[in-house]
Structures are given as C-alpha cells and as structure tokens.
Amino acid sequence: MNKREALKAYYLMRLARSFESRAAEQYTKGRIGGFCHLYSGEEAVAVGATWHLQAEDYVIGAYRDHGYYLVRGGDPKKCMAELFGHQEGCCKGKGGSMHMFDRDINFLGGYAIVAGMCPIAVGLGVAIRLKEEKRVVLCFFGDGATNQGVYHEALNMAALYRLPVVWVCENNFYAIGTSVTRSSAEASMAKKAAAYKMPHFTADGMDFFRMQSVAERAIAHARSGKGPAFIEAVCYRYRGHSMSDPATYRTKEEVEFWKSRDPLPNLRAQIQHDFETGDEEFDEIDERVRKELDEAVKFAEQGSELPPDRRYDDVYA
Amino acid sequence: MPKMSYRDAINQALHEEMERDETVIVFGEDVAQYEGSFKVTRGLLQKFGPRRVFDTPISEAAIVGTATGAAMAGLRPVPELMTVNFAYLAMDQICNHLAVMRYMFGGQCTFPVTIRMPGGGGHQLGSQHSHSLEVHFVHTPGLKVVYPAWPEDAKALLKASIRDDNPVIFLEHEGLYNFEGEVPDGIEAARIGEAKVLRPGKDASIVAYGAMAHVALEAAALLAKEKIDAEVIDLRSLRPWDKQAVAESVARTHHAVIVEECPPMCGIAAEVAATLAEMVFDELDSPPARVSGADVPLPYARELEQACIPHAGNVVEAVRRSLNA
Numbered sequence: 315m316n317k318r319e320a321l322k323a324y325y326l327m328r329l330a331r332s333f334e335s336r337a338a339e340q341y342t343k344g345r346i347g348g349f350c351h352l353y354s355g356e357e358a359v360a361v362g363a364t365w366h367l368q369a370e371d372y373v374i375g376a377y378r379d380h381g382y383y384l385v386r387g388g389d390p391k392k393c394m395a396e397l398f399g400h401q402e403g404c405c406k407g408k409g410g411s412m413h414m415f416d417r418d419i420n421f422l423g424g425y426a427i428v429a430g431m432c433p434i435a436v437g438l439g440v441a442i443r444l445k446e447e448k449r450v451v452l453c454f455f456g457d458g459a460t461n462q463g464v465y466h467e468a469l470n471m472a473a474l475y476r477l478p479v480v481w482v483c484e485n486n487f488y489a490i491g492t493s494v495t496r497s498s499a500e501a502s503m504a505k506k507a508a509a510y511k512m513p514h515f516t517a518d519g520m521d522f523f524r525m526q527s528v529a530e531r532a533i534a535h536a537r538s539g540k541g542p543a544f545i546e547a548v549c550y551r552y553r554g555h556s557m558s559d560p561a562t563y564r565t566k567e568e569v570e571f572w573k574s575r576d577p578l579p580n581l582r583a584q585i586q587h588d589f590e591t592g593d594e595e596f597d598e599i600d601e602r603v604r605k606e607l608d609e610a611v612k613f614a615e616q617g618s619e620l621p622p623d624r625r626y627d628d629v630y631a
Numbered sequence: 632m633p634k635m636s637y638r639d640a641i642n643q644a645l646h647e648e649m650e651r652d653e654t655v656i657v658f659g660e661d662v663a664q665y666e667g668s669f670k671v672t673r674g675l676l677q678k679f680g681p682r683r684v685f686d687t688p689i690s691e692a693a694i695v696g697t698a699t700g701a702a703m704a705g706l707r708p709v710p711e712l713m714t715v716n717f718a719y720l721a722m723d724q725i726c727n728h729l730a731v732m733r734y735m736f737g738g739q740c741t742f743p744v745t746i747r748m749p750g751g752g753g754h755q756l757g758s759q760h761s762h763s764l765e766v767h768f769v770h771t772p773g774l775k776v777v778y779p780a781w782p783e784d785a786k787a788l789l790k791a792s793i794r795d796d797n798p799v800i801f802l803e804h805e806g807l808y809n810f811e812g813e814v815p816d817g818i819e820a821a822r823i824g825e826a827k828v829l830r831p832g833k834d835a836s837i838v839a840y841g842a843m844a845h846v847a848l849e850a851a852a853l854l855a856k857e858k859i860d861a862e863v864i865d866l867r868s869l870r871p872w873d874k875q876a877v878a879e880s881v882a883r884t885h886h887a888v889i890v891e892e893c894p895p896m897c898g899i900a901a902e903v904a905a906t907l908a909e910m911v912f913d914e915l916d917s918p919p920a921r922v923s924g925a926d927v928p929l930p931y932a933r934e935l936e937q938a939c940i941p942h943a944g945n946v947v948e949a950v951r952r953s954l955n956a
Contacts, residue, residue, distance in 0.1 A: 372704070408735055415736040417740065423732070430728055432696070433690075433695070433696020433699075434696045434700035435700060437696060437697040437701035437702070440656075440700070440701045440706070464692040467690035467693035471687065471688060629734050629773055631797050
C-alpha cells in the first residue's frame with residue numbers, strides 16, 4: 315500500500331466517524347427520529363473489509379449501516395437527508411437510519427432483523443453463480459446475530475452451494491446490553507462458523523492494516539469459486555447500542571481500554587511513521603470532511619418529506 | 632380441449648415459463664431430484680439443469696431469503712415451500728423482508744418472486760399440517776396472493792404470477808392435485824385480481840376460492856333441486872381481489888354467502904363481508920353470511936376433521952337462512 319492509498323483509508327474512516335458525530339448532534343436536536351445506531355469505533359472493520367472489493371461486488375449489512383454506505387462511496391448528503399426522513403434521501407425518506415440502500419454503489423441495505431439479511435446474501439450468491447459473474451458478496455452482522463436460526467440456515471446453504479459470500483461478524487462483545495458470554499455457549503464466532511466447513515479468520519477489527527489483510531484473503535477465496543469465508547472482526551463500539559442507550563452495562567475502564575485502541579489516531583500514527591507524513595495532510599483531510607459534512611447537514615435541512623399523498627408509492631412495481 | 636390434472640397444469644406452467652425466461656429458477660425441499668413431494672416439479676431438473684433447479688436443506692426462512700436476494704440480483708425465483716404450514720418458519724422473511732423491501736428502499740428494486748405453497752386440510756394430516764394460511768399473506772401490503780381452484784386457472788395464474796414483478800404467494804390445495812379439468816392449449820397468462828363466475832344465478836351469490844369453490848358448486852347444484860338459483864363466484868385472486876365483480880353480483884342477487892376453509896376470525900369471508908357492507912349495503916336483503924372452517928386447530932380423526940371443514944350441506948343451509956331472513 316502506498317501513502318496515497320493509506321491516506322484514502324484514513325479519509326474514509328474519518329468521514330464515517332465524523333458523520334456519526336453529526337448524526338448524534340442532529341438526533342439530539344430532534345431532526346432525526348426513531349432508532350439511530352452509530353458505528354463510532356468500528357470504522358476499521360468497514361474500511362478494511364471493503365478495501366479489496368471491486369465496484370461490482372455487493373455489500374449488505376444490519377442496521378448500524380451509515381458507515382457501510384459511506385465507505386462504499388455513498389453520498390453523505392443523501393445519507394443525512396435519509397436520516398432526516400426527507401425525499402432527497404437515498405431511500406426517499408421511506409427507510410431511515412437502519413435502511414440505507416444505493417443500487418449505484420451496490421450497497422444493498424441496511425436491515426433491522428439482526429441476521430435477516432444473511433439468507434438474502436445467499437440469494438445474491440446464487441444469482442452470481444448462475445450468471446457466472448466474478449462478484450462476491452460481503453455480509454456484515456454482529457455477534458448477537460449468530461444466535462438467530464436463520465443465520466445458521468444461511469451459513470450452511472452458502473457453504474453447501476459454494477457461494478461467493480464473505481461473512482463478516484463484527485464482534486463488539488455486546489448485543490444491546492447482553493454480552494457475548496451471556497448469550498453464546500460458544501463465544502468464538504469463528505469456531506461457530508467452522509462447523510459449516512469454511513475458512514474462518516479472526517481479525518483485529520481496530521486495526522485497518524490487519525483488517526484489510528485478512529479480508530484480502532477471505533475475498534480471494536470467495537472469488538475463486540471455492541465457497542464462502544468467514545471473518546470475525548474483534549472490535550468495539552464507542553457509543554451505546556443506539557442513541558437511546560446509555561450503555562451502563564459496560565465499565566468505564568473497559569471503554570477506556572478500547573478507546574486507547576482507537577483505529578483513527580492509530581492509523582494516523584502508523585501512516586505518519588511508515589510514510590513520514592506531517593500533520594498538515596491529516597489536517598487537510600479533517601477540514602475536507604468537516605466541509606463535506608457541513609454541506610450534508612445543510613442539504614438535509616433544506617429538504618422536505620414526501621407529501622402524504624405519496625404514501626402509497628412503491629408498494630408494488 | 633385437453634384435460635389435465637391441477638398438478639400437471641402447474642407443472643406445465645413451470646416448464647413453459649422456465650423455457651420462456653432463462654432467469655426463472657425453481658428450488659425448495661425435494662423439488663429437484665425427488666421431483667417434488669407432490670410431484671409438481673417433475674421433469675424440471677432434467678430439462679433445465681442443476682443451476683436453475685435445485686434442492687435445499689430444510690431451511691424455510693433461508694429458502695425465502697435466497698429468493699429475495701436472487702431477485703434483487705436479477706433472477707426470477709419460484710421457490711417452493713413444501714406446504715403452507717411450513718411458511719410459519721419463513722414469516723419474517725416473507726412479511727418483514729420480501730414484502731417491505733421495495734417500499735422501504737424507496738423503489739430501488741423489484742422482487743419478482745413467486746412462492747408456491749400447497750395447503751388446506753381434510754386428509755388426516757393433523758393440526759400442524761392442515762392449515763389454511765391465506766389471511767396472513769392477504770393482510771400484508773407488498774404481497775399479492777392467488778389461489779386457483781381449477782387446472783386452467785392454476786396454469787394461467789402461475790404464468791401470470793411468475794411474470795409479475797412483485798412477490799406473489801401462489802397457494803395450491805393439496806386435495807386438488809388429482810382433480811382433472813380442461814385446459815385450453817396455449818393458454819395465456821391470466822390477470823391477477825379477476826374473479827370468475829362459475830355458475831350464473833339470480834337468488835343468491837356464493838363466493839368462494841380454492842377447494843371451497845368446488846364445495847360451492849356442489850351446494851348450488853343441491854339448491855337448484857330446491858328451485859333456488861345460486862350464482863357461484865370463484866375469487867381466484869385474494870390480494871388484490873375482485874371487489875367489483877362480487878359487489879355487482881350481490882347487487883343483483885341481494886344475498887351473499889361466503890365460503891372459506893380457514894377459521895372465521897378475520898378471515899377472507901370477513902374481508903368480503905365488510906367490503907359488501909361498504910359497497911352494496913342498500914342492496915342486501917340479509918347480512919352477508921360466512922361459512923368457515925371450525926375455529927380449531929384441525930384434529931386427526933377422520934370424521935371429526937371432516938366436521939371442521941365446510942361441506943355443501945353447510946353452504947345450502949346458509950343460503951336457505953339468508954333467503955328466509
């Protein structure tokens with residue numbers, strides 16, 4: 315990886331992190347309603363896992379999805395507008411925070427049922443196989459999702475049919491307030507996946523370089539036609555499960571430990587060390603992100619919801 | 632005109648649509664090598680190969696999710712759930728994913744999925760294998776639901792369902808698979824949402840669907856002996872359903888009896904009755920009557936089970952009661 319590419323990774327992570335801070339602000343001001351699940355802390359997983367994807371590859375995930383949408387090239391203006399429920403949003407305000415979607419960048423959603431999109435990833439794989447395409451599917455989900463029945467159905471089918479799916483489990487140790495040790499008899503997500511006979515990796519989800527290196531191997535495996543692969547990305551969310559969660563189930567010490575492993579300053583330090591980069595280039599990126607997000611908020615503020623007579627649109631084709 | 636069974640009519644529709652459109656795929660439990668637990672998918676694997684016709688594990692939720700994902704990526708999936716009873720295992724995928732995704736994502740995709748499911752009771756299969764679940768799907772915006780009663784309609788409606796760009800629940804009745812009827816050569820795809828008058832009449836309108844359409848016709852023949860001339864309407868489509876045709880019929884006959892195999896509470900008959908009250912209240916000379924399956928999980932014992940399913944005699948009684956009201 316060269317300096318330009320490393321800085322691009324930093325930019326994407328910065329964009330995701332700062333977007334979530336803006337979303338939190340706007341939510342507190344009452345401009346965003348319903349549920350809002352923020353990705354802060356997990357940026358290295360999204361950027362690292364998608365780093366070696368092609369434009370035609372499919373990405374799908376659960377409801378903590380602003381980060382996926384943005385790192386795949388989604389427009390922050392359309393993302394913020396969607397959060398505001400405005401028709402200028404990527405889903406015309408019909409989806410909201412949990413249901414970002416953009417056909418143009420092959421980001422196929424944003425789902426509220428923790429493992430509900432796993433069999434959908436299988437279906438995408440079936441289509442890829444029938445059409446003899448070279449695409450892969452990246453499917454993101456959390457540790458909690460690995461206990462839903464349909465998760466097991468999906469992993470089994472993808473392996474059985476040798477489909478080009480890369481399963482990425484973001485193990486941030488908590489499903490709302492329930493820790494992994496209180497919910498999973500087998501606490502290793504990778505071991506659970508191993509039962510379905512696929513290559514399984516555990517990656518440091520707080521480190522971009524390590525994450526993209528593991529993902530590169532998993533993606534290559536899936537793309538070669540040998541079948542699915544599984545990555546357990548060990549990571550941490552800095553905020554609560556959602557804007558309504560004060561996360562009192564985590565100790566201050568635990569949160570501080572993980573903050574010391576913040577992927578953003580760590581990537582910055584790595585780049586500054588490896589490529590002898592000064593502060594100015596990072597300041598430029600931070601400034602660029604700040605401007606993009608100012609625009610995104612302004613764009614969202616200036617928009618409006620679909621009028622009530624449009625509520626029947628798009629039920630049927 | 633060629634005569635064929637309801638089963639063969641469905642099988643023909645599958646063959647023809649798979650021939651016509653290479654994006655149509657069929658999958659489910661035992662549909663490929665075994666040719667279907669009811670033999671409905673006979674010959675498909677042989678003709679179209681294992682990429683387009685394949686067996687799945689016992690994973691109903693994933694079967695539906697696979698169809699949803701494949702549709703999103705440009706295929707036209709026609710999965711089978713072995714019986715409608717097993718749809719309960721897939722309800723989240725059907726009603727909380729497939730049905731809502733077009734709307735939720737602002738119209739960015741279409742989901743041309745047809746889920747075939749045989750259902751109904753009357754064969755001593757017990758409480759977990761004898762449900763009529765149409766109302767669950769009819770209640771769900773984003774889905775279309777059809778339920779043919781005749782081989783001709785089974786073929787034409789399946790062709791239409793497969794060609795429809797929306798999720799369609801294609802219900803079949805297990806008891807009708809061997810029923811033979813005329814199917815015109817080269818029959819075209821039907822229009823979803825159209826009912827059919829099976830027997831014109833002037834004294835009362837009997838509205839039914841699925842296996843009950845046959846029961847309704849039987850009842851009309853019995854009523855004719857009593858000089859009561861009943862009009863029998865087969866709904867064929869349940870969502871959307873042909874409100875106009877049914878209202879028009881009841882406006883002429885002034886009496887409505889609706890027959891359904893499912894239990895009465897919030898059933899199809901309740902929907903039809905409420906709609907008739909809205910549309911033709913002034914034309915009704917009696918309240919719309921419902922002849923429904925018993926409000927119980929179905930039992931195994933033969934006679935006991937039969938007592939839980941509407942028979943022609945029940946329908947005749949209901950018509951008489953309406954006329955004497």
